[in-house]
Amino acid sequence: MKILTLTINDVSHSKAVPPTMTLLDFLRDEVGLTGTKNGCDSGECGCCTVMVGGKPMLSCLMLALDAEGHEVTTIEGIAKGNDLHPVQEAMVEKGAIQCGYCTPAMVINGVHLLDNNDSPTDDEVKECISATVCRCTGYNSIERAIHSAAEKMREKQHG
Amino acid sequence: MSLLMQNFDYHRPTSLEDLTVLVSDCRKGGRAFAFSAGGTDIIPQLKSDTLHPDCLISLGGLKDLNHIEKRGNRLIIGSLTTLHDLANNDLIRGYLPALAHAAHKVASPQIRNRATIGGNIMVDNRCIYINQSEINRECHAPCFKADGDVCHLVKSAKRGDDILCQARFVSDTAPILLLLGARIAVMGANGTREMALNDLYLRDGIDNRSLEVGDIITAIEVGIPENDTALHYEKLTIRNALDFPSLGVGVRVTDGAVSVALTGLNTLPGLFHAKPGDFDNFDDMIDHICAEAMDFAKTYNQDFFPRHYRKNMIPVFIRRGLDKIIKDKS
Numbered sequence: 001m002k003i004l005t006l007t008i009n010d011v012s013h014s015k016a017v018p019p020t021m022t023l024l025d026f027l028r029d030e031v032g033l034t035g036t037k038n039g040c041d042s043g044e045c046g047c048c049t050v051m052v053g054g055k056p057m058l059s060c061l062m063l064a065l066d067a068e069g070h071e072v073t074t075i076e077g078i079a080k081g082n083d084l085h086p087v088q089e090a091m092v093e094k095g096a097i098q099c100g101y102c103t104p105a106m107v108i109n110g111v112h113l114l115d116n117n118d119s120p121t122d123d124e125v126k127e128c129i130s131a132t133v134c135r136c137t138g139y140n141s142i143e144r145a146i147h148s149a150a151e152k153m154r155e156k157q158h159g
Numbered sequence: 160m161s162l163l164m165q166n167f168d169y170h171r172p173t174s175l176e177d178l179t180v181l182v183s184d185c186r187k188g189g190r191a192f193a194f195s196a197g198g199t200d201i202i203p204q205l206k207s208d209t210l211h212p213d214c215l216i217s218l219g220g221l222k223d224l225n226h227i228e229k230r231g232n233r234l235i236i237g238s239l240t241t242l243h244d245l246a247n248n249d250l251i252r253g254y255l256p257a258l259a260h261a262a263h264k265v266a267s268p269q270i271r272n273r274a275t276i277g278g279n280i281m282v283d284n285r286c287i288y289i290n291q292s293e294i295n296r297e298c299h300a301p302c303f304k305a306d307g308d309v310c311h312l313v314k315s316a317k318r319g320d321d322i323l324c325q326a327r328f329v330s331d332t333a334p335i336l337l338l339l340g341a342r343i344a345v346m347g348a349n350g351t352r353e354m355a356l357n358d359l360y361l362r363d364g365i366d367n368r369s370l371e372v373g374d375i376i377t378a379i380e381v382g383i384p385e386n387d388t389a390l391h392y393e394k395l396t397i398r399n400a401l402d403f404p405s406l407g408v409g410v411r412v413t414d415g416a417v418s419v420a421l422t423g424l425n426t427l428p429g430l431f432h433a434k435p436g437d438f439d440n441f442d443d444m445i446d447h448i449c450a451e452a453m454d455f456a457k458t459y460n461q462d463f464f465p466r467h468y469r470k471n472m473i474p475v476f477i478r479r480g481l482d483k484i485i486k487d488k489s
C-alpha cells in the first residue's frame with residue numbers, strides 16, 4: 001500500500017492504495033465518484049474518460065499512483081453547483097442521452113474540445129468522440145449537442 | 160470492480176540516477192521488473208496476466224525525457240514525449256509532417272494524450288490468441304508467448320524453431336522513423352549508447368527487441384530531410400480510431416529513389432530501397448519494390464481482414480503513397 005494524495009475536482013483526497021489499483025477504481029471505489037464508468041476495462045470503449053492535467057485520458061489504463069501530482073477532473077466536477085456546463089445543457093436539449101452510460105465521457109471530451117477550440121468543424125467534433133462508444137444514440141445527436149454547446153459558449157463570450 | 164492485476168511493487172524515479180539505482184537493486188535482489196511509460200500497452204498486459212513483474216517502474220517522473228528540440232539539421236525527441244505532443248509540435252509538423260501524421264493515426268485521442276513515442280516503438284507484438292482477457296485465453300491451452308507449449312496460429316511450430324511465435328509487429332510510428340534513418344539513445348547498466356532504430360527489432364514475436372533487460376530508450380534522433388525528400392504513411396483499419404494497423408505502409412521518395420517501410424505484416428518491420436539507376440524505368444522500380452514488400456509479408460488469419468486481402472493491399476498502399484507524394488509536390 002502507498003499513500004496517494006490527489007486533487008479531484010478541486011478537492012484533495014488522501015488514501016492508502018495498492019499499486020495495482022487503476023485510477024478508475026480509485027475514483028469509483030475509494031472516492032465514491034461513480035459518474036466515471038467502467039465499460040471494457042481495456043482502453044476500447046472510452047467510458048472511463050476523465051481529465052488528468054487538463055487532458056482527457058482513460059482512467060482504466062492508468063494506475064492511480066501514476067496520477068499523483070496531476071489535477072483530475074471527473075464528470076462530477078463539470079457543473080458548477082446546479083448550473084450545468086453548456087455541453088451538459090446541450091446534451092439534454094438535443095436528446096443526446098439515452099441510457100447515459102457513455103454520457104460522462106462524451107461530456108468530458110466535449111468540454112475539453114470546446115475549451116481549446118470554440119468553433120470546431122464537423123470532423124473535429126467527430127474525432128473528439130471517435131473513441132467513446134455509444135450503443136444507444138447513433139452519435140448524431142451527440143455531435144449536434146457539441147456544436148450547439150459551441151454556439152452557446154461563443155454567444156456567452158461575445159455577448 | 161475491475162480486472163485485477165497480480166500484485167507488484169511500484170516505483171516512480173524522478174531522475175535517471177535514481178532509475179539506475181532502482182534497476183540495479185532489482186537485479187541484485189533477483190526481482191523481475193518492467194517499465195511503464197504511458198502504460199497504454201503494458202497495463203492491458205498486466206490485467207490479462209500475460210506479464211507479471213515483481214516490480215513496476217514508472218518512467219513518468221523522468222521529466223527530462225519529455226522534450227523535442229532541433230540541433231543543427233537533426234531533431235531530438237525525448238522518449239517520454241506523448242503522441243499527442245508529437246503530432247501537434249511545430250517542429251515535427253514543419254519538418255517531419257509524415258511523422259506527425261503517423262503519430263496521429265495511433266489508437267485514440269485519449270490514448271495519444273497518455274501514450275509515449277518510446278512506448279510506441281517498443282509496443283509489444285500482437286496476436287489474437289494472446290491479446291485477449293484471461294477468461295478468453297483460458298478456453299485454449301497457453302501458447303508459447305504465454306509460456307505454454309503450442310502455437311494456435313502455426314500449429315506445426317515447436318520449441319527450437321528459428322521463429323517460435325508469429326505475433327505481429329504493430330507500431331504505427333516505426334515505419335516513418337525507419338525511413339528517416341532514426342537512431343535511438345539507450346541507457347543501460349554500462350552507460351549510454353546509440354544505435355539504429357532498425358537494429359532494435361528482432362525476428363521472433365516473443366523476444367522481439369534487442370535491448371538488454373533494464374535498458375531504457377532516452378531519445379530518438381532523426382535527420383531533417385532535404386527538400387528533395389517527401390514521405391507518407393498510410394494505414395489500413397476497419398475503424399478510423401482505436402484499431403491497430405492491419406497493415407501500415409510508409410513511403411519515402413528522395414530524388415527519384417524510393418523506400419518503403421511496413422508494419423503489421425510480420426514479426427518485425429520491413430524496410431526496402433530501390434534507386435532509379437538499377438531499373439529500366441520508374442514502373443519497373445515500383446513493381447520490384449512492391450514484389451519485395453509482398454514477399455516479406457507473412458500474413459496469417461489473425462486480423463479482421465482476410466490474409467490475402469492484407470497482402471494484396473500492400474502494392475495498393477505503396478502506389479497510393481507515391482501518388483499522394485507526387486500530387487503534393489506538383
Ligand SMILES: Cc1cc2nc3c(=O)[nH]c(=O)nc-3n(C[C@H](O)[C@H](O)[C@H](O)COP(=O)(O)OP(=O)(O)OC[C@H]3O[C@@H](n4cnc5c(N)ncnc54)[C@H](O)[C@@H]3O)c2cc1C
Pocket residue numbers: 042043044193194195196197198199200201202203218238239242264265266267270273274275276277278279280281282283329330331332374375376377401402403404
Ligand atoms: C485500444 C488501444 C488501441 C491501440 N491502438 C494502437 C495503434 O493503432 N497503433 C499503435 O502503434 N499502438 C496502439 N496501441 C498501443 C499503445 O497504446 C501505443 O503503442 C503506445 O504508443 C504505447 O506507448 P506507452 O507509453 O503507453 O507504452 P507503455 O505501455 O508504457 O510501454 C510499452 C512497452 O514499451 C516499454 N517502454 C516504454 N517506454 C520505454 C523506454 N523509454 N525505454 C524502454 N522501454 C520502454 C515498456 O516497458 C513496455 O514494454 C493501442 C492500445 C490500445 C489500448
Ligand code: SF4
Pocket residue numbers: 285286287288289302303304305309310311312313323324325326364
Ligand atoms: S503466434 Fe505467438 S502469440 Fe500467437 S498463438 Fe502463436 S505463440 Fe501464441
Ligand code: FES
Pocket residue numbers: 037038039040041042043044045046047048049058059060061
Ligand atoms: S473502461 Fe476504459 S476504455 Fe473502456
Ligand code: FES
Pocket residue numbers: 096097098099100101102103133134135136137
Ligand atoms: S446513451 Fe447509452 S451508451 Fe450512449
